[in-house]
Amino acid sequence: MSKLVIENVSRVFPPSHKGGQPTRALEPTSLAIADNDFITILGPSGCGKSTLLRIVAGLDHATAGQVLLDGAEVKAPGPDRGMVFQSYTLFPWLTVAQNIAFGLRERGLPEAERLKIAQDWCQRVGLKGFEKHFPKQLSGGMQQRTAIARVLANNPKIMLLDEPFGALDNQTRALMQETLLEIWERERKTVMFVTHDIEESIFLASRVVVMSARPGRIKADIRVDLPYPRHYTVKTSPAFSDLKAQLTELIRVEAQTAAAH
Amino acid sequence: MLRPLQPVSSAARVGLGILFFVVFVAVWAWATFGGYVTRTFLADPLTMVREGYELLVKHGFLYDIGMTIWRVVGGFVLAALVAVPLGILMGTYRAVEAFFEPFVSFARYLPASAFIPLLILWAGIGETQKLLVIFIGSVFQLILMVAVTVAGTRRDLVEAAYTLGAKDWGIIARVLIPSSAPAIAEILRLVLGWAWTYVIVAELIGSSSGIGHMIVDSQALLNTGQIIFGIIIIGLIGLVSDFLFKLANRWLFPWSLV
Numbered sequence: 177m178s179k180l181v182i183e184n185v186s187r188v189f190p191p192s193h194k195g196g197q198p199t200r201a202l203e204p205t206s207l208a209i210a211d212n213d214f215i216t217i218l219g220p221s222g223c224g225k226s227t228l229l230r231i232v233a234g235l236d237h238a239t240a241g242q243v244l245l246d247g248a249e250v251k252a253p254g255p256d257r258g259m260v261f262q263s264y265t266l267f268p269w270l271t272v273a274q275n276i277a278f279g280l281r282e283r284g285l286p287e288a289e290r291l292k293i294a295q296d297w298c299q300r301v302g303l304k305g306f307e308k309h310f311p312k313q314l315s316g317g318m319q320q321r322t323a324i325a326r327v328l329a330n331n332p333k334i335m336l337l338d339e340p341f342g343a344l345d346n347q348t349r350a351l352m353q354e355t356l357l358e359i360w361e362r363e364r365k366t367v368m369f370v371t372h373d374i375e376e377s378i379f380l381a382s383r384v385v386v387m388s389a390r391p392g393r394i395k396a397d398i399r400v401d402l403p404y405p406r407h408y409t410v411k412t413s414p415a416f417s418d419l420k421a422q423l424t425e426l427i428r429v430e431a432q433t434a435a436a437h
Numbered sequence: 438m439l440r441p442l443q444p445v446s447s448a449a450r451v452g453l454g455i456l457f458f459v460v461f462v463a464v465w466a467w468a469t470f471g472g473y474v475t476r477t478f479l480a481d482p483l484t485m486v487r488e489g490y491e492l493l494v495k496h497g498f499l500y501d502i503g504m505t506i507w508r509v510v511g512g513f514v515l516a517a518l519v520a521v522p523l524g525i526l527m528g529t530y531r532a533v534e535a536f537f538e539p540f541v542s543f544a545r546y547l548p549a550s551a552f553i554p555l556l557i558l559w560a561g562i563g564e565t566q567k568l569l570v571i572f573i574g575s576v577f578q579l580i581l582m583v584a585v586t587v588a589g590t591r592r593d594l595v596e597a598a599y600t601l602g603a604k605d606w607g608i609i610a611r612v613l614i615p616s617s618a619p620a621i622a623e624i625l626r627l628v629l630g631w632a633w634t635y636v637i638v639a640e641l642i643g644s645s646s647g648i649g650h651m652i653v654d655s656q657a658l659l660n661t662g663q664i665i666f667g668i669i670i671i672g673l674i675g676l677v678s679d680f681l682f683k684l685a686n687r688w689l690f691p692w693s694l695v
Contacts, residue, residue, distance in 0.1 A: 233600055235599065235600070253599035254599075257600060258600055258601065261597060263593050265591075265593045265594055265597040267594060267597075267598075267612070268692050268693070269615045269616065269618075269690070269692045269693070278598070278603075278611075281611075282601060282602040282603045282604070282607050283602055310691070310692045312692065330601055330602065
């Protein structure tokens with residue numbers, strides 16, 4: 177059974193001014209994600225991929241259609257769908273450990289238990305020794321690692337990532353991809369990852385969903401059969417290159433359409 | 438040496454800050470001792486210091502200072518107790534904001550000093566009236582500024598908290614309030630400075646104690662030395678309270694410092 181089912185979900189934004197045209201951000205879209213699957217949503221900017229993710233998170237509502245998680249309809253944001261944002265969204269007044277424990281606190285867990293889980297997650301994402309640091313004392317990569325740990329500490333059913341490494345430099349981004357992959361190979365969470373980076377979408381995912389330029393709709397749904405665990409050297413393998421060439425072709429057309437608007 | 442936005446050393450900073458006061462007193466001394474200004478209108482610095490000493494020792498000026506501080510702090514704390522929670526509510530809930538905002542924006546422009554005659558009619562010339570002047574002078578400003586700060590909380594932090602399982606109360610208590618707290622402390626520091634102007638005005642009219650009362654008395658006696666001393670005391674107290682506020686903020690919100 178699919179973990180997450182997206183059924184004919186569409187989103188139309190009302191006109192920004194009187195007499196204007198409403199914006200069709202997302203055409204009716206359907207998608208099913210299997211349990212423990214890692215899928216990336218790939219598309220040019222403004223293709224509605226973030227809108228789709230936000231609807232799954234419950235931060236935006238669909239104009240029509242519905243999202244089902246384990247058969248239950250998604251109506252509002254909740255801890256079962258943890259989200260990592262592109263912007264740094266750690267709470268600046270909380271330490272790394274307190275940030276990771278935020279969701280546990282909202283759930284009412286006793287402090288000792290929260291601390292134990294937070295410390296455990298610090299270790300798992302490679303932030304041991306930084307428990308008492310404030311976010312502003314961390315690099316961008318460390319902040320996003322904390323954000324990932326903050327979501328996973330909450331033990332969500334599905335993890336949503338909205339271009340989480342978009343603001344990082346190339347080297348850090350590559351390392352973060354490996355870290356995320358390692359975590360996923362170990363924890364086996366269902367992951368939905370939005371990106372406009374073709375290489376990133378292939379390297380991480382078992383399935384790449386390509387979206388078209390606005391109004392967004394699914395253009396292709398491609399399996400990535402590279403075996404896990406994946407080493408970064410896979411990026412130079414012929415199979416990887418073939419996929420990359422195929423996706424580049426698909427995305428290029430869309431990027432041109434998007435740029436023409 | 439002088440270049441746009443070029444930082445200066447901390448020693449130079451302190452030195453320049455002190456230099457201003459030296460220049461200021463020097464000009465003052467030159468104008469008064471040199472006889473360019475009549476004594477009746479402006480006392481010289483030495484007379485001011487002597488008058489100040491007499492005020493403190495013979496006329497119980499410390500009691501007046503104490504009364505004024507008490508009034509400012511009392512009125513200000515009352516205003517903050519009303520304004521901070523209301524401002525947070527207005528910043529959080531759009532409906533609450535829509536209900537209060539037009540009135541508060543209107544009330545904000547009513548000068549507190551204009552209320553003094555009315556407040557004397559209502560509350561007499563006792564302490565209640567003084568506290569009310571400060572309360573009216575600061576509460577509306579505080580409400581609006583706190584509301585704007587809370588409403589300006591980063592939306593992505595709120596969204597992150599929702600996806601981590603926070604409910605509405607969790608959002609208010611553990612996102613909106615802590616994220617606005619340093620700015621609210623800064624607002625309190627700012628408005629406390631304004632409260633000082635209101636208290637003096639309140640004491641100028643119908644009061645039997647306080648720094649403002651002393652200033653009016655001194656005016657009747659043409660004692661400009663005492664007036665200037667009183668004004669300087671107000672400035673010094675402001676400086677100290679400002680410093681204490683900054684110190685407290687640094688201690689309370691270490692995370693917000695750059």
